[in-house]
Amino acid sequence: MQARLLLEDGTLFTGRSFGAEGQTFGEVVFNTGITGYQEVLSDPSYCGQIVTMTYPLIGNYGITRDDFEAVRPYIHGFVVRRHEPVPSNWRAEYSIDNLLKEYEIPGISDIDTRMLTRKLRHHGTMKGILTTGGESTEELLAHMGTKPLMRDQVQRTSTPHVFSSPGEGERIVLIDYGAKSGILRELTKRGCDVVVVPHDTTAEQIRRLNPDGIQLSNGPGDPKDAPESVATLRELIGEYPIFGICLGHQLFALACGADTTKLKFGHRGGNHPVKELASGRCYITSQNHGYTVLKDSIEGTGLSVTHINNNDRTIEGLKHDTHPAFSVQYHPEAAPGPFDSGYLFDEFLEMIREHKRSHPRKARQAELSETLKGELLYAQK
Known part of the structure; x- marks a missing residue:
């Protein structure tokens, strides 16, 4: 079946359909990763986007549930040069075509993804429609002109309920703005007692969980679309050690009074060089x-x-x-990509231990006794 990808500037790509039939709308972006398409598909940070893979062959090693970074894919469409319908991998449970059909996500193959990527690099990311229907180009452009991009991706991808991953180490509250499973995996393998909370959890609710530190997750969209999260972090900075990743990094910066802006075409892939200023070392x-x-x-x-x-x-x-808090724009948990920056989780835990040494807490029994005494005095008044 034929599929078409139409950009908001009128550029039309015609190729072959795979995955689900139908029509989807979103921001068209590109990812430069050579492997890791399954982690890309299941990364909540792609919510609302039509993702183009620059590597020409996608689907060759199939889909394995164990490698998912979320319970389901959140992308709105998938664009590849060549789609391999028959995977060759002993771990594969089913094909990428099966996955996209299961979650009603359209895909398009057999188009010039190099041309598309160069256009996005030159002009910036654009709105787009991917369809298997028979609508005219004029109808699709008119429809796209009236349709805004999503602004509620964090609400769509964050967990609605508090849940825990018990451990015997430091208690970490992981605020889920659309978290990848890799962050939880890195914390739990270090023995942390992790409590995952929704994006709109208040500062007081977080205090009641008695955390040793707070992890700010990745997530989709514009950080300025989550002002309540910024307000919450503003209360917590200085009170607990904090480590922010990706969207969490941007929210941390906004909470401190800095500003953010949209990049022309963004950074998406597993091969971006980052320089650590203190050491001069470059990490991929x-x-x-x-x-x-x-x-x-x-x-x-x-x-x-x-x-x-x-x-x-x-x-x-x-x-x-002055406060025990730091953040990075990239993904130290990788998945996909290199694990070069995994040491940042160790630095976070060391920061927590140093903070506990310099700010010892009262025993829980003493805290409880003071609370009960205060309540008793209030009742006597």
């Missing part, structure tokens, strides 16, 4: 974001830049000068 990182923290907005916020992107010099890491 996994990235997936369309927004960045503005360098000029850092002054006066109490933040310092720790990492920069070697390609375009954008900010890739921040730390607070």
Whole structure:
């Protein structure tokens, strides 16, 4: 069956359909990863987007449930040069075509993805419609002109309920803005007692969980579309050690008074070079974001830049000068991509231990006794 991808500037690509039939709308972006298409499909940060893979062969090793980064795919459409319908991998449970059909996601193959990628690099990401229907180009353009891009991706991808992954180590509250499973995996394998909470959990609700530290997850969309999350973080900075990743990095920066802006075509792939300023070392990182923290907005916020992107010099890491808090724009949990930056989770845990040494807490029994005494005095009044 024929499928068409139409960009908002009128550029039309005609190819072959795979996955689900129908029509989908979203922001057309590209990912430069050579492998990891399954993790891309299941990364909540792609919610609302039609993803183009620049690597020409996709689907050759199939789909394995164990490699999912979320319970389901969140992308709105999938664009590839060549789709391989018969995977060759002993771990494969089914094909990429089966996965897309299961979740009603259209795909298109046999188009010039190099031309599409160059257009997006030159003009920036665009709105697009991927369809297997027979509508005219004029009808599709008119429909696209009246349809805005999504603004509620965090609400769509965040967990609706609190859940825990018990451990014997430090208690970490992981705020889920659309978290990948890799973040939870990295914390639990270090023995952490992790409590995952929804994006709109209040500061007081987080305090009641008695965390040792707070992990801010990745997630989709514009950080300025989550003002309630920024307000919550503003309350918590300085009270608990904090580590932000991707969207969590941007929200952390906004909470400190910095500003963010949209990139022309974003950073998406597993091969982005990032320089650590303190050591001068370059790390190859996994990235997936369309927004960045503005360098000029850092002054006066109490933040310092720790990492920069070697390609375009954008900010890739921040730390607070006085509080135990830091963040990175890239994905130290990888999945897909290199694991070079996994040490950041170890640095986070060491930060927590140092904070506990310098700020010892009262025993829980003493805290409870003081609370009961206060309630008793209030009742006597």
